[in-house]
Amino acid sequence: MTEPVFATLDGFASEVPLERFGRIRRLDLVAEARKMLGTPFVHRGRLAGVGSDCVGVAALPMLALGMIVPDVADYDRYSAGTALPTQLRKIAWPIPIDAAKPGDAIVFPHLSIRSRAERREEHFAWKVSFGRILQAWDASKGVVETEFDARWRRRAVAAYHLAEVEP
Numbered sequence: 001m002t003e004p005v006f007a008t009l010d011g012f013a014s015e016v017p018l019e020r021f022g023r024i025r026r027l028d029l030v031a032e033a034r035k036m037l038g039t040p041f042v043h044r045g046r047l048a049g050v051g052s053d054c055v056g057v058a059a060l061p062m063l064a065l066g067m068i069v070p071d072v073a074d075y076d077r078y079s080a081g082t083a084l085p086t087q088l089r090k091i092a093w094p095i096p097i098d099a100a101k102p103g104d105a106i107v108f109p110h111l112s113i114r115s116r117a118e119r120r121e122e123h124f125a126w127k128v129s130f131g132r133i134l135q136a137w138d139a140s141k142g143v144v145e146t147e148f149d150a151r152w153r154r155r156a157v158a159a160y161h162l163a164e165v166e167p
Contacts, residue, residue: 015090016068016163024065024165026103032061033126033134039143041136054124055084057136057143058105061126067091067164085121085158092160100127100159103166106148107158119157127159 035048042051048060062069070087084107092105100106108123125135133148146152161167 015070020068020164022164022166024067024103024162026101026166028065029061029103029162029165030126030128030134032064033057033128034145035064036060036134036136036143037145039136041138041140041142043138045136052136052143053138054136057126057134058124062162067162084124088121088160091164092162095159095161097153097156097159100161102127102129103162105160105162106133106156107160108152108155109157121158 036052036057039045039048039050039052039056041053043053044055045051045053046056046060052060059069068091070090088105088107095104097106104127106125106127107121108125109118109120110122123135125133127148128134128145131148132145133152134143134145136143137146140146
């Protein structure tokens, strides 16, 4: 039996086997994410239409498309900021925020002053068009699509391209 070959890009290695690289269309991922719209915000929720948080918004569309999902359920509402980037780096590569396209991930700190000052990667959103993101945002009480305007761009701390999504 041969050892699996894993996808790498610009020196970043992933835990995604090379044969799965780029197999998901961006528009398919965006369409699955949009099925979450209107789902109420529930911390650690993982059921579209019933309740989800930002990690559920990340995981459920990926699961629906048969993607590798390193989902975590053991996290605080305002985490220490390591779980999300650690899990994302297993399946995705960091990209410049301004280079993010629909189907890429954008991450933000929570609203606390400490999180913002430390620029922690704690909140997940999908880029769904060139000017919009989709997220579970408890301030809005659910999964919403919002403008990726100057306020959100200033808050963004990282972006990722998932290995299984087309370049």
